[in-house]
Amino acid sequence: MSPSAAHILVLDDDADVAYAATLLLRRHVARVDSLAHPADLPRYLQGATPDVVLLDFNFAPGQTDGAAGLAALRQLRALPQPPAVIALTAYADVALAVEAMKAGACDFLTKPWDNARLLATVDQACARRADAAPAVPGDEDALMGDAPSMRHLRNLIAHVAPTEANVMVLGENGVGKELVARAVHRQSRRAAHPFLALDMGALPEATLESELFGHRKGAFTDARHERAGRFQAASGGTLFLDEIGNLPLPAQAKLLTALERREVTPLGADRAHAVDVRIVSATNLADDALHDPAVFRPDLLFRLNTIVIQVPPLRERRGDIPLLLAHYLAHYQRQYGRAPRPLADDALDRLQQHDWPGNVRALRHACERAVILGQGDQYVANDFGLAPRASSVVAPPAEPASLKLDALERDAVAAALDQVQGNISRAARLLGVSRAALYRKLDKHGL
Numbered sequence: 012m013s014p015s016a017a018h019i020l021v022l023d024d025d026a027d028v029a030y031a032a033t034l035l036l037r038r039h040v041a042r043v044d045s046l047a048h049p050a051d052l053p054r055y056l057q058g059a060t061p062d063v064v065l066l067d068f069n070f071a072p073g074q075t076d077g078a079a080g081l082a083a084l085r086q087l088r089a090l091p092q093p094p095a096v097i098a099l100t101a102y103a104d105v106a107l108a109v110e111a112m113k114a115g116a117c118d119f120l121t122k123p124w125d126n127a128r129l130l131a132t133v134d135q136a137c138a139r140r141a142d143a144a145p146a147v148p149g150d151e152d153a154l155m156g157d158a159p160s161m162r163h164l165r166n167l168i169a170h171v172a173p174t175e176a177n178v179m180v181l182g183e184n185g186v187g188k189e190l191v192a193r194a195v196h197r198q199s200r201r202a203a204h205p206f207l208a209l210d211m212g213a214l215p216e217a218t219l220e221s222e223l224f225g226h227r228k229g230a231f232t233d234a235r236h237e238r239a240g241r242f243q244a245a246s247g248g249t250l251f252l253d254e255i256g257n258l259p260l261p262a263q264a265k266l267l268t269a270l271e272r273r274e275v276t277p278l279g280a281d282r283a284h285a286v287d288v289r290i291v292s293a294t295n296l297a298d299d300a301l302h303d304p305a306v307f308r309p310d311l312l313f314r315l316n317t318i319v320i321q322v323p324p325l326r327e328r329r330g331d332i333p334l335l336l337a338h339y340l341a342h343y344q345r346q347y348g349r350a351p352r353p354l355a356d357d358a359l360d361r362l363q364q365h366d367w368p369g370n371v372r373a374l375r376h377a378c379e380r381a382v383i384l385g386q387g388d389q390y391v392a393n394d395f396g397l398a399p400r401a402s403s404v405v406a407p408p409a410e411p412a413s414l415k416l417d418a419l420e421r422d423a424v425a426a427a428l429d430q431v432q433g434n435i436s437r438a439a440r441l442l443g444v445s446r447a448a449l450y451r452k453l454d455k456h457g458l
C-alpha cells in the first residue's frame with residue numbers, strides 16, 4: 012500500500028507527542044486519528060480500520076512495564092485485518108522494544124524520534140502490511156549440532172526411544188532438555204499419542220496434586236468441575252516432567268506411588284485409575300543435589316533415571332555456534348521480514364568465545380535481538396547484546412541513573428541465581444517474577 016493512501020492511528024496519552032506526530036504525518040498520509048488511551052480503542056475500532064498504529068506502551072505516570080501497550084497490541088493483533096503496529100518506547104527501553112516486537116509489533120521508534128525516521132518507519136509498515144510476513148516454518152523441534160557430543164546424543168536418543176524405559180534428561184538451563192524429551196517421544200512407539208509437558212517449578216504447590224492426578228467435583232473449594240489430571244490426559248503417550256528437582260517432598264511421595272502402582276487416584280475419588288504413560292523428566296540440579304535425600308527421594312530417583320541423558324552446555328561445543336547462529340538469524344529474518352545480512356568476522360569470533368551461560372536459549376534470544384535491533388550492513392557483536400571488548404573501552408562514561416538501576420537489577424538477579432545454584436524456577440520465585448521475565452532479565456544482563 013502506498014503511504015499516501017494510508018490511514019494511521021496515533022495512540023499516546025502525551026498530547027504533545029500525539030500532536031507532533033499527527034502534524035507530521037498529515038502531510039504524507041490520507042488520514043491520521045489520535046486516541047489518548049487504550050480504553051478508547053474498542054469503540055474507535057467499531058468505526059475505523061487503521062492500516063498502521065503508532066502505539067505508546069505506558070499510559071500512567073510512573074508506569075514503565077508496558078503492560079497497557081502490550082494489552083492494546085494483543086487487541087489490535089486479534090482484529091480480522093490487523094494493522095501494522097509501530098511501538099513507541101522510551102529511549103533506552105530496549106527490553107520493552109524487543110518484547111513489543113515479539114508480541115507482533117512490526118517495528119519500534121524511540122521517543123523523541125527523528126522525523127525522517129518516523130516517516131521511513133511508517134512507509135515500511137505500509138509496505139509490510141501489503142505483503143504480510145510469511146509464517147515461520149515449524150523448525151522448532153530439530154535438535155541441531157554437529158559436535159561429537161551432539162552426534163552421540165542423537166544416537167543415544169535413537170537407541171533409547173523405542174524402549175519403554177523412563178528417561179531423565181540432565182543439563183544446564185537452555186541446553187535443549189525439552190527438545191531431547193520431544194525427540195524421545197517422537198521416535199518412540201508412543202509417537203501417535205500425546206506428549207504433555209508439565210513444569211514442576213512453575214506450579215503452585217497447592218495445585219500440584221490436582222494437576223498431576225486430577226480431581227472430582229467438590230474435592231476442594233474451587234473444584235467446581237471434575238478434571239482429568241496430566242497422567243490421564245497423557246494416556247498412551249509421554250509425560251514430560253520438567254524441573255523435577257523442584258517437586259516438593261510430599262508430592263514426590265505421591266508421584267512415586269503412582270509410578271509404582273501404575274495408577275492414579277484423583278483428589279476426592281475413592282477409586283484409582285490405571286494409567287499408561289512413559290515419564291521423561293528433566294532437571295538442571297547438579298549431581299550432588301539430586302543425590303541428596305533431603306532434596307530428592309532416592310527411591311523416586313531410581314524410578315525416574317533408568318536411562319540418563321546428559322546434554323552438554325554450549326561452551327563445550329563451541330564448534331556448533333556458527334551453525335546455530337546461521338539457523339536462528341535466518342529464522343528471525345523471515346519472521347520479522349528483514350533482509351539477510353552477513354555476520355562481521357569480529358562478531359563471529361566474539362560469539363564463539365562467549366561462554367553462553369544461558370546456552371542455546373540465550374543464543375537464540377541474542378539472534379532475535381540482533382535481527383530486531385541491528386542497523387548496519389553487517390551484524391556486529393553489539394547487536395547481540397555482547398558488551399564491547401575490554402580493550403576497546405577507553406574511559407568509563409558517567410553512569411546515568413537508569414544504568415545504576417540496571418546494575419542493581421543485574422546484581423539482584425546474579426545473587427538470586429547464586430543462592431539457588433542456578434535453579435531458574437526458584438530464582439524467579441525468590442525475585443517475585445515469572446520464569447519468562449527472569450529469562451528476559453538474564454538475556455538483558457548477559458548472565
Ligand SMILES: Nc1ncnc2c1ncn2[C@@H]1O[C@H](COP(=O)(O)OP(=O)(O)OP(=O)(O)O)[C@@H](O)[C@H]1O
Binds near residue numbers: 153154189293
Ligand atoms: N541443539 C539445539 N538445537 C536447536 N535449538 C536448540 C537446541 N538446544 C536448545 N535449543 C533451543 O533453545 C531453547 C531452549 O531449549 P529447551 O527448552 O529444550 O531447553 P531446556 O534445557 O529444557 O531449558 P530449561 O532448563 O530452561 O527448561 C529452545 O528455543 C530450543 O528450541
